[in-house]
Amino acid sequence: MKRIFSICIMVALAGATFAQDKVFSVTTSPAENTKRGMNISWATDKAITTATLEIARTNDSNWENSRKEVFHGEYCTTFDNQYSKHPNGKNFYEDVKINKYNAFVGKLRKNTVYKYRIIAGGDTSDVHYFKSSGRKNWEACIISDFHAYAPLYGRTESAMKMISTVEQYGKPFDWVLHLGDITAWGGCYSFWQQLYEEEPFKNYMWAGVNGNHDNMTRTNKGNTNKFFRDAAAYPLNGYEGELGVCYFFKYGDVLFIMLNNENMRTEEGLQAAQKWVREVVKNNPARYKVVCEHYQWFFGASGKDSQYSRWSDFFDELGISLALAGNNHIYVSTHPLYNGQVVDPGKGTVYIQTTSSDNERGSECDLEKPLEYNPRKIKFRWTEGGRTVSAMHMKVTRKKMTLTLLDRNGKVLDVTEVYPVKRK
Ligand SMILES: [Fe+2]
Numbered sequence: 001m002k003r004i005f006s007i008c009i010m011v012a013l014a015g016a017t018f019a020q021d022k023v024f025s026v027t028t029s030p031a032e033n034t035k036r037g038m039n040i041s042w043a044t045d046k047a048i049t050t051a052t053l054e055i056a057r058t059n060d061s062n063w064e065n066s067r068k069e070v071f072h073g074e075y076c077t078t079f080d081n082q083y084s085k086h087p088n089g090k091n092f093y094e095d096v097k098i099n100k101y102n103a104f105v106g107k108l109r110k111n112t113v114y115k116y117r118i119i120a121g122g123d124t125s126d127v128h129y130f131k132s133s134g135r136k137n138w139e140a141c142i143i144s145d146f147h148a149y150a151p152l153y154g155r156t157e158s159a160m161k162m163i164s165t166v167e168q169y170g171k172p173f174d175w176v177l178h179l180g181d182i183t184a185w186g187g188c189y190s191f192w193q194q195l196y197e198e199e200p201f202k203n204y205m206w207a208g209v210n211g212n213h214d215n216m217t218r219t220n221k222g223n224t225n226k227f228f229r230d231a232a233a234y235p236l237n238g239y240e241g242e243l244g245v246c247y248f249f250k251y252g253d254v255l256f257i258m259l260n261n262e263n264m265r266t267e268e269g270l271q272a273a274q275k276w277v278r279e280v281v282k283n284n285p286a287r288y289k290v291v292c293e294h295y296q297w298f299f300g301a302s303g304k305d306s307q308y309s310r311w312s313d314f315f316d317e318l319g320i321s322l323a324l325a326g327n328n329h330i331y332v333s334t335h336p337l338y339n340g341q342v343v344d345p346g347k348g349t350v351y352i353q354t355t356s357s358d359n360e361r362g363s364e365c366d367l368e369k370p371l372e373y374n375p376r377k378i379k380f381r382w383t384e385g386g387r388t389v390s391a392m393h394m395k396v397t398r399k400k401m402t403l404t405l406l407d408r409n410g411k412v413l414d415v416t417e418v419y420p421v422k423r424k
Helices: 002-014 153-170 189-195 199-203 224-231 269-285 308-318
Strands: 023-030 038-045 050-057 067-072 072-076 083-085 091-093 098-105 113-120 128-131 138-143 175-178 205-208 247-251 256-259 289-292 324-328 331-334 348-353 376-383 392-396 400-406 412-418
Touching: 023 113, 023 128, 023 189, 023 199, 023 376, 038 113, 050 098, 067 098, 083 189, 128 199, 138 153, 153 199, 153 392, 153 400, 199 376, 205 256, 256 269, 269 308, 331 400, 331 412, 348 392, 348 412, 376 412
Parallel strands: 023 205, 138 175, 175 205, 256 289, 289 324, 324 348
Antiparallel strands: 023 038, 038 098, 050 067, 050 113, 072 098, 083 091, 113 128, 138 392, 247 256, 331 348, 331 376, 392 400, 400 412
């Protein structure tokens, strides 16, 4: 009986598809300079064309000194009519004719926690929070590959629980960095919409990279980076064809450069990306330079080069301190590397790739078996097989960045220290 009742609820929920909310998919993305600004992304039904963003400091409990700004939505059909799945497993076509809002909020005080809400069509969103940067010392949570998929809520649940585990380890952290594949099919708007209802999306700024799954439709036809672009409001400082997809921002003393692997499959695509990265590094001096992409640096099972061989000379040249990736679902961390050799801390780039975190789509790997390739470069590997969950805690000070891999119970599995790299 109980089971029949829950099935009925699921069917009802699937039919409703969050139609009751006038403001939805609210999420906080970085602005180029997170010390003074933040980008807020949300959507409304197409009948509503303007919305008010109200922002205040968290100690202003009654919103008495809040700032209100009106923003106009832009009609968006990127996700309309995409083949999808309801939570109950039923097939359907997404009906997504929305107004999309990309709101830049400037004139922020540095190193301050803010709260905001969106008011539109007589509806007020939940209160969301973020912290502007400013301190030399800050902390973040790094996670990837949870492939949110409506019929299998356990995937999202595992990842969100893992974020709570990182919160307990390093409380409070300031924001969340994701390394792609946070949805199973980025073309399915309802997956993003449901994901944005999770608490960590209300409590933190999220910065991420486009994963192959985020870029994908259910049919694998018509794949596009517009899904990733229109599901958030990333800075429009990328290069041609990649605006709002590839971007850079600074948090404290760290310059983050975010890449899109889907448009770097060819040599031409790689060259276009590297040309842009070179300019970004030249024009934005920072103590630490971090490059993020989705595809792995190494194949975790054998240790064989993957994207490492396409990027390592370039990272050597630019003095990149840390290169982060996901996708392989096997964690790999390296020693600092320069010119293909292990070097002293601060003399080369450290490469790290995350595991999956959905307790379902992990990769099997015999960790006891010696590495076939790169045994000197690779410092540590980890996976739990199919049912893998982990995330990293990142702590940054002027002296060093410390990245700690945690399992689902908060057990420390690997600690990697990363130092500023100086190049002329
Ligand atoms: Fe993945």
